[in-house]
Amino acid sequence: MQIASMHFKARAGGKLADVKLQAALRKLQGNFVKGRAERMLELDNFEEIRSAAAAIRDRTLANLDTYLQTFERNATSRGAVVHWAETIDDVNRIVCELAGIYGVTKVIKSKSMVSEECALNDALEGAGVQVVETDLGEYILQLAKEPPSHIIAPVIHKGREEIADLFAEKHHLPRQSDPALLTREAREQLRGHFLSADMGISGANFVVAETGSTVIVTNEGNGRMVTTLPRVHVAITGIEKVVATREDLTTLLRLLPRSATGQTISNYVSVTTGPAQAGEAGPQHFHIILLDGGRSKLLGTDMQPMLRCIRCGACMNHCPVYQSVGGHAYGWVYPGPMGSILTSTLGGMENALDLPQASTLCNQCGVVCPVKIPLPELMRKLRERQFVKGLRPWSERAGLRLWRYAAERPVLYARLTRLAARLLKLMGGNARLIHRLPFASGWTGGRDMPAPAGKTFRELYARRAKPEFAATGARG
Amino acid sequence: MNSRDAILSRIRAAQGRAGAPSAPETAAVATYIAAHPSGPRPPSDWDPLQRLRERALSLTTTLDEVADLAAVPAAVARYLRNNQLPLNAVCWAELAALDWTSAGLQIEARETHGNDLVGITGAFCAIAETGTLMLLSGADTPGATSLLPETHIAVLPRSRIVRGMEDAWALQRAECGADAMPRAVNFISGPSRTADIEQTLVLGAHGPYRVHLVIIAA
Structure with a gap:
């Protein structure tokens, strides 16, 4: 998928003014945020499990090559074919070649964010293969020709009336807008595709080195159909998704559905190993594609903790910026805090200059991350890197240099802040609100800034601290 | 170099290791998998x-x-x-x-x-x-x-x-x-x-x- 993250500011403005989107985003907080909090209370030892989950991810990342080769060996010994893709173009080439080899005319897909990275549907359609997305949200987006705006709830930005219009137009059936009826309509439209497709393409939430298995976690059941009904199954995932054992998988499964959708467990966890066995109905051919796509560049750097990510979406659900602008503003596959880091590292820092800045560093994301990724810290490091590389605008760099000059001279700094505090108080007038600030019109464009009281912290502290010090001075 | 070897050698280079995985590395992975320890489990004082x-x-x-x-x-x-x-x-x-x-x-x-x-x-x-x-x-x-x-x-x-x-x-x-x-x-x-x-x-x-x-x- 083409990166459009450079348009973040312009897009964010539009999203804030979008009444329907704002209503949709409020529901996210109610369901996912509240649901997660309730499910976590079920685990008395949540922090212990969370630490274990982070350690499980770190274990395979520390010996990633050995675990990947173990996975490859075990998957191959059970009849799967493992492919390695350095780039997203390699993924598209491999899938199109497989479609050619097996004479595939129709592909059914379950939700895969890695395939969104690759823009795989475009590649397959270009090769003359029909592609049908089967996750309800992704199916709606395919009809609407839109990208997902959330990694778990891809169509969170659309309301039922919009979906009703879309279905009426595309299905040529009487319009209905009840979610249950719309779901039934999609089910009936898709059932025929499930039974007639030649190839099923899925992602993988995890791959298990011990058994050579791929794992998908779904609620709708379309993932099971995609991996069961067609004669060819292709699973596509990132090289970082490997876990060592079934027990490690189990620990992660205690956290993934709770963090993602506020469920104790998702309806279907499917662990797939090799093609159909003798006499069994199921895919005759099973191919697994492991994508690097820039992930190996994060290893051994301060960004390595990002590779622990299990794609639950909790960071975006809890992010005040995501909650305000939604996923499309971020301009690539992955939105929210994890997306800001992945877009910057996998997609190129210069393409996503605004994303690490689109955070208040409030650390809600860091607190809820089930694998303890220090997301605010990583965003702060990306900001630092942008500055060092001279990628920030000249005004910002000049401002920071000025600030540094003053901050290194305490007397000057005290005088300047005293002056500024008094000036700002004056500007605030009787209402004590500032309507316009020079050099900060972006901030005051949408709201007033409360005026300071007129004294700096250091002035107040100097006045009040002395008697306190005198009283406690004896203790040193 | 094929994609597989390129990815694997990039991983090793990033981790400051050279060549193929050493015997202790593969042994450590094999030992962990053979032991497959369970992680912490939530309390289960129920029937x-x-x-x-x-x-x-x-x-x-x-x-x-x-x-x-x-x-x-x-x-x-x-x-x-x-x-x-x-x-x-x-x-x-x-x-x-x-x-x-x-x-x-x-x-x-x-x-x-x-x-x-x-x-x-x-x-x-x-x-x-x-x-x-x-x-x-x-x-x-x-x-x-x-x-x-x-x-x-x-x-x-x-x-x-x-x-x-x-x-x-x-x-x-x-x-x-x-x-x-x-x-x-x-x-x-x-x-x-x-x-x-x-x-x-x-x-x-x-x-x-x-x-x-x-x-x-x-």
Whole structure:
């Protein structure tokens, strides 16, 4: 998928003014945020499990090559074919070649964010293969020709009336807008595709080195159909998704559905190993594609903790910026805090200059991350890197240099802040609100800034601290 | 250099290692996998059957309990009639010998082709912690029977209820072999669902609208 993250500011403005989107985003907080909090209370030892989950991810990342080769060996010994893709173009080439080899005319897909990275549907359609997305949200987006705006709830930005219009137009059936009826309509439209497709393409939430298995976690059941009904199954995932054992998988499964959708467990966890066995109905051919796509560049750097990510979406659900602008503003596959880091590292820092800045560093994301990724810290490091590389605008760099000059001279700094505090108080007038600030019109464009009281912290502290010090001075 | 070697050598370079994985590295990985230690588990001071019942109901799975295997057809017939569901179904081979006809049911032991409305399966075991069924696919245990029909009925002896997923894996290792894996292990927790449209929960997205569990006491 083409990166459009450079348009973040312009897009964010539009999203804030979008009444329907704002209503949709409020529901996210109610369901996912509240649901997660309730499910976590079920685990008395949540922090212990969370630490274990982070350690499980770190274990395979520390010996990633050995675990990947173990996975490859075990998957191959059970009849799967493992492919390695350095780039997203390699993924598209491999899938199109497989479609050619097996004479595939129709592909059914379950939700895969890695395939969104690759823009795989475009590649397959270009090769003359029909592609049908089967996750309800992704199916709606395919009809609407839109990208997902959330990694778990891809169509969170659309309301039922919009979906009703879309279905009426595309299905040529009487319009209905009840979610249950719309779901039934999609089910009936898709059932025929499930039974007639030649190839099923899925992602993988995890791959298990011990058994050579791929794992998908779904609620709708379309993932099971995609991996069961067609004669060819292709699973596509990132090289970082490997876990060592079934027990490690189990620990992660205690956290993934709770963090993602506020469920104790998702309806279907499917662990797939090799093609159909003798006499069994199921895919005759099973191919697994492991994508690097820039992930190996994060290893051994301060960004390595990002590779622990299990794609639950909790960071975006809890992010005040995501909650305000939604996923499309971020301009690539992955939105929210994890997306800001992945877009910057996998997609190129210069393409996503605004994303690490689109955070208040409030650390809600860091607190809820089930694998303890220090997301605010990583965003702060990306900001630092942008500055060092001279990628920030000249005004910002000049401002920071000025600030540094003053901050290194305490007397000057005290005088300047005293002056500024008094000036700002004056500007605030009787209402004590500032309507316009020079050099900060972006901030005051949408709201007033409360005026300071007129004294700096250091002035107040100097006045009040002395008697306190005198009283406690004896203790040193 | 092919893609595989390029990716693997990039990983090693990033980790400050050269050449192929050393003997101690591969040994450490093999040892960990052979030991496959369990992680921390949530407290489980509950009775497994009671817990399974509670969790299953919260997932909108319905339950019934019968004395023995011979009582299963009557229980299934009762469930189907009470819910005004069709009285014909497909089932797994292991359930073919039951006397379905006397209970007024028409049951065929075959794979489903997509038009059957009721599917009856066994289960490898059930996990009390989450109210989950664990099914292993195979020639006589096709995965589609629990997936394509609108109603899924599972039959499970009470002795096959384990506490957590770790215990389910241990049972699978013990009975099938440490390295043996079926093509698909399906963990099923209630009927298929979606909340993709306005976060409104709808049951029966693509899979079954209903999951019914019949537990056999003996």
